[in-house]
Amino acid sequence: MANSNLKTPLQQLRPVLNLLADGEVHSGESLGAALGVSRAAVWKQLQKLTHYGLSLESVKGRGYRLPGGLDLLSPEAIEAGLDSAARNLLRELLVRDEVDSTNARLLARLEENRGHGVAMFAERQTAGRGRRGRSWISPFGGGITLSVGWQFSGGVQQLEGLSLAVGVALARALGEFNVPDVRLKWPNDVWCRGRKLAGVLLELSGDLTDRCAVVVGVGLNVGLRAENVEAIDQPWIDLNSVCPGVDRNRLAAVMLNHLLPLLHTYPERGFAAYRNEWLALDQFAGQPVRLVSASRDWCGTAAGVDETGALVLEVDGERRSFHGGEVSLRRERHDT
Numbered sequence: 001m002a003n004s005n006l007k008t009p010l011q012q013l014r015p016v017l018n019l020l021a022d023g024e025v026h027s028g029e030s031l032g033a034a035l036g037v038s039r040a041a042v043w044k045q046l047q048k049l050t051h052y053g054l055s056l057e058s059v060k061g062r063g064y065r066l067p068g069g070l071d072l073l074s075p076e077a078i079e080a081g082l083d084s085a086a087r088n089l090l091r092e093l094l095v096r097d098e099v100d101s102t103n104a105r106l107l108a109r110l111e112e113n114r115g116h117g118v119a120m121f122a123e124r125q126t127a128g129r130g131r132r133g134r135s136w137i138s139p140f141g142g143g144i145t146l147s148v149g150w151q152f153s154g155g156v157q158q159l160e161g162l163s164l165a166v167g168v169a170l171a172r173a174l175g176e177f178n179v180p181d182v183r184l185k186w187p188n189d190v191w192c193r194g195r196k197l198a199g200v201l202l203e204l205s206g207d208l209t210d211r212c213a214v215v216v217g218v219g220l221n222v223g224l225r226a227e228n229v230e231a232i233d234q235p236w237i238d239l240n241s242v243c244p245g246v247d248r249n250r251l252a253a254v255m256l257n258h259l260l261p262l263l264h265t266y267p268e269r270g271f272a273a274y275r276n277e278w279l280a281l282d283q284f285a286g287q288p289v290r291l292v293s294a295s296r297d298w299c300g301t302a303a304g305v306d307e308t309g310a311l312v313l314e315v316d317g318e319r320r321s322f323h324g325g326e327v328s329l330r331r332e333r334h335d336t
Contacts, residue, residue, distance in 0.1 A: 010052065010097045010124070010140075016045050017054075023069025025062045052098075052124060053139040068223070070141045071248045073121055081253025089260040091117030098140075100127040102147035103203055103217040110205050110213040115149035119256055143238070144220040144252055149213065150263040156208040161271025161309025163188040163324065166200045166216055168274040169258040171281055176254050179243045183283040186302075186311045187324040190220070191283050195237040197221055216259065222248060271309045279304050288332040289313070291322055298322075299332055 015035055019026060028039040035042065046064055049056050057065050075095045082090065099105055102120045104127070109115030124140040152158065167184045174182050174190070183191045190198035198220035206212040221238035239246055265273075279285070284302040291298040291313060300313035300320070310321040311329065 013045055013048060013052075014097060016042070017049075017070065018072070020056075020064070020066045021070040021072055023066060025059050025065045027063035030063070053142075071222075072141065073123060073252060074249055077249035078121070078252045078256070081250050081257075083257045086253075086257045086260045089117060089264055090119060090256065092119070094118065094120040096120065096122045098122065098124045098126065101125055102145055103201060103215050106147045106149040106215045107203055107205055110149050110151070110215065115213065115215075116151040117260075118149045119260075120147050121145060121252060139224065142224050143222045144218065144248060144255065146220075146252065146255060147215050147217045148256075148259055148263065149215050151206075151211065151213045152267055153211050154267060155210055156204060156212050158267045158270070159202075159204075159212075159214060161274070161305075162214070162216075162266060163200050163202050164278050164305065164309045165262060165266065165271055165274040166202075166218070166259065168277045168281070169262050170198055170200070170218065170220070170255065171277070173251070173254045173258045177243060177246050177251065179239065179246075181242070182281065184278055184281040185283045186305060186329050187309065192237050192242055194283075195235040197237050197239065214263075216263070218255065218259075220251075220255075222246070222251075272307060275305065275307065275309075284329070284331065290330045290332045292328045292330060302329075 016031060019031060019034055028042050031042045032039045046056055049066075054066060054070075057067050059065060073095050075093050078095070079087070079093060096102075099120075099122045102122050102125065106115050106118060106120055109118060122145045125145055164184070164187060167188065167190055170190050171182050171184060179192065181193045182197070185191050185196075188200040188202075189196055190200075198218060201217040201219075203215045203217065204212055205215075221236060223240040224236070224238045239251075282302070282304060285304060287302050289300065289302045291300075291311070298313060298315055298320075300315035303312040303314050303319060306312055306321055308323075310323045313320050313322065
C-alpha cells in the first residue's frame with residue numbers, strides 16, 4: 001500500500017511559500033526559525049522555487065521575498081464564500097498545489113462514478129489543456145484553474161450551447177467584482193479589452209446518447225508574471241491589470257456560485273436562458289470575421305448565435321450556421 005503521507009516536492013515547499021506569500025522581506029534566520037530548520041536548509045528550499053516559475057528576490061543584507069506576494073487558495077476560504085445553492089450542490093471541493101490537468105483528474109473520477117458535483121482547483125498545472133489540443137499555461141498561483149464534474153441523463157444533445165452558457169456564468173461572476181469591458185468570443189473564451197482573459201474546455205465521457213458526464217474546465221488569468229507568458233501564442237490579459245486586488249478565494253467561490261446552479265438546471269433551461277446575455281456580450285458582433293477549419297476558411301460578418309449556440313455568419317448575402325468543434329473564429333483584418 002502506498003504511503004499516503006508522502007508529499008510531492010511542491011507540497012514540501014508549502015510551509016516556506018506560506019511564509020513568503022505576504023510579499024515582505026524575510027531573513028534566512030527568521031525563515032529557519034519558523035520552519036525549524038537551518039539557514040542552509042532554507043536556502044535549498046528557496047532555490048527550488050524558481051522551478052515553479054516563482055521569482056525569488058534576494059534583498060542584500062535583509063533576506064528574501066516574492067515580489068507581489070502570493071494569494072494562495074484555501075478550501076476553507078472558498079467554502080466560506082459559497083452561497084447556499086452552490087453549497088448544496090457541491091459534493092466535494094479539492095484544492096491541489098500541482099496536478100497534470102484538473103480536467104484529466106475529474107474525467108478519471110467520473111469514469112469511476114465519483115466525480116459528480118466535484119470541483120477541483122490547482123495552483124499549478126503541468127499539462128493543462130486548451131481547445132483543439134492546445135496547451136493552457138497555468139503557472140503557480142497565476143490564475144484560477146478549475147474543473148467541475150457533472151453527470152446528466154438524457155444524452156449529450158441536451159448540452160448544446162453549454163460552453164457559451166458557461167461563458168455567461170463567468171461574465172456574471174466577474175461582474176460581481178466590477179471587472180470592466182468583459183466580452184465573450186464564440187465558442188468558449190472570455191475576453192477583456194480585446195484580449196483573452198479566460199478559456200473554457202468541456203470534455204465528455206460516458207454514453208453520449210443516454211447517461212453522460214461532462215467536465216467543465218476553466219482557466220482564468222489573474223496575475224501572470226513576465227517569465228511565465230513567453231509560450232502564450234495569442235493576445236492575453238490578466239485580472240490584475242484591469243481590476244487589481246481581487247481576492248482569488250473569493251473569486252473562486254463566486255465562480256462556483258454561478259457554475260454549479262447552471263449545471264444543475266441546464267437540461268431543463270438550456271442555452272435559451274443564456275442566449276440574450278451572450279449576444280449582449282458578443283465580442284465580434286457585426287464585425288468581419290474569418291472562420292477557420294482544417295480544410296477551408298469562411299469569411300463573413302458575425303451575426304450572433306442561434307438557439308443552439310451555433311455561430312451565425314453572413315456569407316455572400318446568406319446566413320449560415322456553424323457549430324463548434326474543428327473550427328476557429330478569428331477577426332478578419334483588412335490592411336490598407
